[in-house]
Amino acid sequence: KQEVTQIPAALSVPEGENLVLNCSFTDSAIYNLQWFRQDPGKGLTSLLLIQSSQREQTSGRLNASLDKSSGRSTLYIAASQPGDSATYLCADRNQFYFGTGTSLTVIP
Amino acid sequence: DTAVSQTPKYLVTQMGNDKSIKCEQNLGHDTMYWYKQDSKKFLKIMFSYNNKELIINETVPNRFSPKSPDKAHLNLHINSLELGDSAVYFCASRGTFYEQYFGPGTRLTVT
Numbered sequence: 001k002q003e004v005t006q007i008p009a010a011l012s013v014p015e016g017e018n019l020v021l022n023c024s025f026t027d028s029a030i031y032n033l034q035w036f037r038q039d040p041g042k043g044l045t046s047l048l049l050i051q052s053s054q055r056e057q058t059s060g061r062l063n064a065s066l067d068k069s070s071g072r073s074t075l076y077i078a079a080s081q082p083g084d085s086a087t088y089l090c091a092d093r094n095q096f097y098f099g100t101g102t103s104l105t106v107i108p
Numbered sequence: 109d110t111a112v113s114q115t116p117k118y119l120v121t122q123m124g125n126d127k128s129i130k131c132e133q134n135l136g137h138d139t140m141y142w143y144k145q146d147s148k149k150f151l152k153i154m155f156s157y158n159n160k161e162l163i164i165n166e167t168v169p170n171r172f173s174p175k176s177p178d179k180a181h182l183n184l185h186i187n188s189l190e191l192g193d194s195a196v197y198f199c200a201s202r203g204t205f206y207e208q209y210f211g212p213g214t215r216l217t218v219t
Contacts, residue, residue, distance in 0.1 A: 032206040043198055043210035051206065087149065095141065095208050098151040
């Protein structure tokens with residue numbers, strides 16, 4: 001069974017700062033890793049998907065990377081904005097296993 | 109158009125009742141899921157349904173039963189509701205390239 005941990009659990013940063021969210025896995029046999037954001041009271045919105053043969057994906061100010069050897073994925077957010085405030089979750093194995101989430105607050 | 113929709117959005121009921129949550133997706137996907145998100149926001153898969161093949165999470169009580177009348181619908185029926193069933197339930201579907209789309213959630217409160 002895969003266990004997914006996200007660090008930090010909560011993060012508060014001033015607007016404009018670059019930041020990194022981390023996701024680690026107990027089983028390095030990772031495939032189809034996906035990052036989501038969840039706004040309060042809402043469903044999850046897909047941000048980036050890294051398929052088995054890939055190492056990273058980029059979309060706008062977001063960049064996600066995957067290092068299977070260490071069992072880790074990182075989500076990099078450049079020039080953070082207040083609208084980025086949300087909970088960020090990572091998921092592995094075709095969304096069978098979700099991380100514990102990082103609650104991000106970007107302060108104007 | 110809403111890609112994945114769920115009804116109802118809120119459901120308040122008493123212990124022992126039977127209830128259903130409906131889910132519909134208009135994306136033409138073959139795979140659909142049900143998830144439970146507890147009070148600590150931890151998201152846990154309950155079921156995965158792919159082209160008539162149901163994959164059950166063995167930790168889910170058999171009071172929970174998914175029903176799929178067709179590829180676009182995956183409903184969740186819950187018998188004999190318990191206090192611990194209170195949570196937000198999410199339906200989702202998955203595309204060809206493994207990207208996933210979530211519904212808005214159904215907040216179930218059992219009193």
